Amino acid sequence: MSEETVAAAASNDASPTPPSFSVEVKSVSRVFRDSYGNGVTALDNVSLSVRKGEFVSLIGPSGCGKTTLLRLIAGLDSPQEGEVLVEGNPVTGTSHERGYVFQQANLFPWETVEENIAFGLKARGVYDQYRDDVAEYIEMAGLKGFERTYPHQISGGMAQRASLARALINRPKALLLDEPLGALDSFTRMDLQEKLLELWQKFSATVILVTHDIDEAVYLSDRIVIMTPRPGKISELLDADYPRPRNRSSARFVELRNRVLEKFHLAGAESQAEYAI
Amino acid sequence: MKDRVWPALAVLSFALALVGNVSISSVRSLNETPYRVLVGIVILYMTGRCVLSFFSERIGAAVRFRARFLAALGAALFIWDILSTKTGIFPLPFFPGPVQIVEIAFVDRRELFRSTLYSLRLFTYGFVLGTILGVGTGILIGWYRQWRYWLFPVLRVCGIIPAVAWIPFGMAVFPSSFMTGVFMIAICSWFPVALTTANGIASIHRSYFEAARTLGANDRFILRHVAIPGTVPSIFTGISAATGLSFCTLIVSEMVGAEAGLGWYINWAKGWSVYSKVYAAIIVMALLFSAVLALLGLVRSVLLVWQSGLTNEEGSASI
Numbered sequence: 001m002s003e004e005t006v007a008a009a010a011s012n013d014a015s016p017t018p019p020s021f022s023v024e025v026k027s028v029s030r031v032f033r034d035s036y037g038n039g040v041t042a043l044d045n046v047s048l049s050v051r052k053g054e055f056v057s058l059i060g061p062s063g064c065g066k067t068t069l070l071r072l073i074a075g076l077d078s079p080q081e082g083e084v085l086v087e088g089n090p091v092t093g094t095s096h097e098r099g100y101v102f103q104q105a106n107l108f109p110w111e112t113v114e115e116n117i118a119f120g121l122k123a124r125g126v127y128d129q130y131r132d133d134v135a136e137y138i139e140m141a142g143l144k145g146f147e148r149t150y151p152h153q154i155s156g157g158m159a160q161r162a163s164l165a166r167a168l169i170n171r172p173k174a175l176l177l178d179e180p181l182g183a184l185d186s187f188t189r190m191d192l193q194e195k196l197l198e199l200w201q202k203f204s205a206t207v208i209l210v211t212h213d214i215d216e217a218v219y220l221s222d223r224i225v226i227m228t229p230r231p232g233k234i235s236e237l238l239d240a241d242y243p244r245p246r247n248r249s250s251a252r253f254v255e256l257r258n259r260v261l262e263k264f265h266l267a268g269a270e271s272q273a274e275y276a277i
Numbered sequence: 278m279k280d281r282v283w284p285a286l287a288v289l290s291f292a293l294a295l296v297g298n299v300s301i302s303s304v305r306s307l308n309e310t311p312y313r314v315l316v317g318i319v320i321l322y323m324t325g326r327c328v329l330s331f332f333s334e335r336i337g338a339a340v341r342f343r344a345r346f347l348a349a350l351g352a353a354l355f356i357w358d359i360l361s362t363k364t365g366i367f368p369l370p371f372f373p374g375p376v377q378i379v380e381i382a383f384v385d386r387r388e389l390f391r392s393t394l395y396s397l398r399l400f401t402y403g404f405v406l407g408t409i410l411g412v413g414t415g416i417l418i419g420w421y422r423q424w425r426y427w428l429f430p431v432l433r434v435c436g437i438i439p440a441v442a443w444i445p446f447g448m449a450v451f452p453s454s455f456m457t458g459v460f461m462i463a464i465c466s467w468f469p470v471a472l473t474t475a476n477g478i479a480s481i482h483r484s485y486f487e488a489a490r491t492l493g494a495n496d497r498f499i500l501r502h503v504a505i506p507g508t509v510p511s512i513f514t515g516i517s518a519a520t521g522l523s524f525c526t527l528i529v530s531e532m533v534g535a536e537a538g539l540g541w542y543i544n545w546a547k548g549w550s551v552y553s554k555v556y557a558a559i560i561v562m563a564l565l566f567s568a569v570l571a572l573l574g575l576v577r578s579v580l581l582v583w584q585s586g587l588t589n590e591e592g593s594a595s596i
Contacts, residue, residue: 076490094487100487109584110506110509150582170493
């Protein structure tokens with residue numbers, strides 16, 4: 001057992017618990033095999049280190065392994081080689097402390113908005129203790145008055161906000177976002193980007209966001225990870241740590257955006273790029 | 278104005294059936310009062326609904342929707358009455374008129390009522406038992422790998438055997454024909470419900486299970502809050518397949534070796550060549566089974582309230 005693991009174990013017992021997780025991806029490879037036995041290398045020897053409380057975006061064209069990487073960190077999948085460490089502990093499965101938001105809101109259709117948001121508390125058996133949180137998170141997601149509606153009765157943006165609230169009610173120390181805004185129209189999307197920043201600052205959790213929207217990555221992140229496909233690997237890491245609130249038309253923003261685009265071209269990804277949404 | 282024509286014609290066509298019956302004399306002397314009273318009640322009911330449709334748009338829409346069909350039904354009743362009781366063109370005893378059927382149903386109402394209750398009781402016991410076993414088996418097969426390994430082949434092989442093939446087995450094993458009937462209806466409803474329940478769990482999208490896991494749910498919680506609620510629509514698909522099979526099995530099982538029930542009643546009436554009783558029992562059966570389906574539809578719409586507006590309800594053939 002490494003020193004880090006011991007330290008993390010100790011800090012779990014001692015109060016106060018760390019507000020956010022660090023994430024360490026060490027030489028991870030993941031190969032998927034189809035039914036004919038042909039392998040597709042989704043991730044090839046990928047390493048990445050995310051600091052506590054950092055907002056990192058994974059960006060790249062389809063098939064670059066960005067979702068695969070996120071699923072490994074979530075514990076929804078495991079690598080064939082290498083390991084993923086969260087606060088120094090190897091990831092062996094899912095945890096409510098690593099919240100995950102899916103591309104499609106993925107709310108349970110048989111539960112009301114309120115039941116969906118309370119799901120995590122009930123699943124962990126702490127519903128009685130944190131019952132009052134539910135109303136608070138509904139309010140925070142701007143869903144007051146929609147508590148008793150079912151997911152198919154609300155809009156895509158509302159569903160995605162509910163999905164975010166559902167993950168946040170567990171007070172995750174890392175929030176893993178798999179293109180949560182990908183399916184939304186641009187107004188709803190900008191609105192939710194603001195919401196996301198606001199929540200990130202409030203909860204101070206580590207955020208890892210998968211996206212194929214360059215503007216979104218530049219607007220939100222501290223750091224941008226550019227990935228390329230076949231085999232999936234990290235081609236570039238860019239710092240984007242200029243002060244918030246950011247202005248989408250400022251010289252700084254445009255310059256950074258152009259730098260990301262340039263890196264994309266250098267990485268030879270222009271033909272599959274999906275940033276023109 | 279046009280909206281009122283068909284509802285009015287519907288009432289008039291039943292009135293025609295009544296007037297035709299009263300004014301034309303029958304070939305043989307019969308007690309025609311029960312039939313006339315029944316048609317009279319129908320006319321009063323329809324007239325009442327027409328009046329109410331002036332006040333309630335919902336009733337109005339229902340009245341207009343059914344009007345053309347009911348107009349045709351009244352006309353058909355009139356023609357049937359003429360061809361049978363009034364002229365004797367339809368040969369007796371095989372093709373009695375509506376008058377004879379209603380008369381015999383009225384005269385024999387006690388026996389018919391008793392048989393209906395017997396059938397309903399047998400059906401309820403067997404169907405409820407079969408559905409519970411089916412849902413249980415389906416969950417075991419759909420959720421637990423070990424159970425699937427052992428149970429699925431049994432389900433596949435036993436399930437496709439028509440339940441009536443078990444009659445000799447049932448009669449040998451169970452002390453009464455009632456229990457044999459329960460057993461047969463239970464196995465014929467068990468199979469489709471178990472199969473669709475298991476398939477329903479298997480076809481729930483993986484992302485729901487993943488979402489539940491990332492939210493901190495363990496396997497037991499996922500079973501109760503994702504797998505089972507997610508398969509309820511499939512359970513009802515199985516139940517609607519099971520109702521048809523169960524009705525069939527119910528009647529067949531009552532025809533062999535039972536002492537009561539609608540199936541027994543039909544068989545008994547056939548023995549005496551009283552075909553009007555056979556038809557009366559068939560009509561009661563139609564009403565009974567429709568009521569059962571309506572009740573199941575109600576339960577379904579309550580349990581699947583989260584689907585309302587999500588599915589193409591117009592297209593579904595609910596009764």
